[in-house]
Amino acid sequence: MSIFERYLTLWVAICIVVGVAAGHFFPGVFQSIGSLEFAQVNLPMAVLIWLMIIPMLVRIDFMSLSQVGAYWRGIGVTVFINWAIKPFSMALLGWLFIGWLFRPLLPEAQIDSYIAGLIILAAAPCTAMVFVWSNLVRGEPHFTLSQVALNDAIMVVAFAPIVGLLLGLSAITVPWDTLLLSVGLYILVPVIAAQVYRRWLLSHGGIDAMNRVLAVLQPISIASLLVTLVMLFGFQGEQIIAQPTVILLLAVPILIQVYFNSGLAYLLNRVSGEQHCVAGPSALIGASNFFELAVAAAIALFGFNSGAALATVVGVLVEVPVMLSVVWIVNRTKGWYDKGDAVRRNTEARATP
Known part of the structure; x- marks a missing residue:
């Protein structure tokens, strides 16, 4: 393990502090970087994501993708968590914490907008960053790639109806240019290049x-x-310093949702007997969010300065630190996971000629 990976948590903490400070003291620099976008997709961020995931994609032999059917349990669990559990659990958590418990501490006029932003965030499962998390838990790369591709396909047809249902809207405006461009930049381009x-x-x-x-x-x-990470926190440095209480309160249901969904996916994979190298990325895919799409959709529906937009931005802020904690849990519990009865039975069955 390299020094980068061994002390990754420390580097992340330093980057958060540096990003917030830089965003506060040099807002013009980050505004200039943030303006380099097309269809709400930031182009410098796209380049950084290419540098993050292309080395991981180079390891994948596409000729082996035909074997991904062997991981049908993991695929089933992830689809179930992403589309049958995650948006609805977030709606419940948003109502419980933002609409009730924290209501006296938040601006009354923004309550419904905050909840809407949380729902939009949960309805957009992660794409590119999943390759980073999967790599850190030594996940099966072919499973990860096929699961991301399946999620992208489902998102095209399911995102608008689910968000519309939970927000009570007869029709919602989906930023299709953002969705399609993000899939192209974050998935198709790096896959082909790799x-x-x-x-x-x-x-x-x-x-x-x-x-x-x-x-x-x-x-x-x-x-x-x-x-x-420095850029993400730099973009929102002013918001963090100006509204720390609101951001902390909005982070509570997001944190609970991440740990609940990742834990549920991890346990369901163990009960079904799936391998740990599939259960790890399955749990991470089930918990993380496609924040570029979520932020764009919130802005399109409620406006740039809305509570919904701020709620999705909070999702961006907690994404990396929280997902790293899930990575740590998945790695530390591998021994316990492999002792599961169903896991051992399936491992023995695969080893039998």
Whole structure:
């Protein structure tokens, strides 16, 4: 394990402090970076995400994707969590905490808008960042890629109806340009680039050359994650300092939702007998959010300065630190997971000729 990975939590904490401070003292710099966008998709962030996930995608042999059907339990669990549990549990948590428990501490006029933002956030499952989390738990890369592709396909048809149902709207405006551009930039472009580079490496130096290159790229991938974190907190530095109480209160249902959904997915995979290398990314995919789409949808529906937009931004702020804690839990509990009766039975069955 590299020094980046060994002390990742420390680097993340430093990046959060640096990002908030930089956003507060140099807001013009971050406003300039934030303006480099198209259809609510920030282009510098897209480049950083490419640097994060391309080294992970280079490891994937697309010829092996035909075997992903062996992980049908993990796929079923993740789809169930993402689309049957997550948006509805967030609606309940939003009503419980924002609409009731924390109501006296929040601006009354924004209560419904805050809850709407939380629902929008939960209805958009994560895409690109999942590759980072999966890599940190040594997840099965073919499962992760196929699950992300399936989620993207479902999102195209299910995002608007689910959000519309939970918000009580007869029709909602889905930022299709943001959705399609995000899928293209964060999934299609890096996948194609990684596979072209993989074939070139294998044809010019074989597997040894590819491993040497990946050893160099891995620290770049982690460094890109840390720079992304500085930028995310830098973009919202003013908001964090101006409204710390509101942000902390909005973070409570988001945190509960992340741990609830990731824990439920992890347990369901264990009960079903799925391998740990699938259960890990399944839990992480079930808990994380596609914040680019969520922020864009909240702005399109409620406006840039709305409570809904702020609620989705809070999701952005807690995403990396919280998901790293889930990564830590998944890695530390592997021994316990593998002792599950169903897991052991299926492992023995796979080992039997």
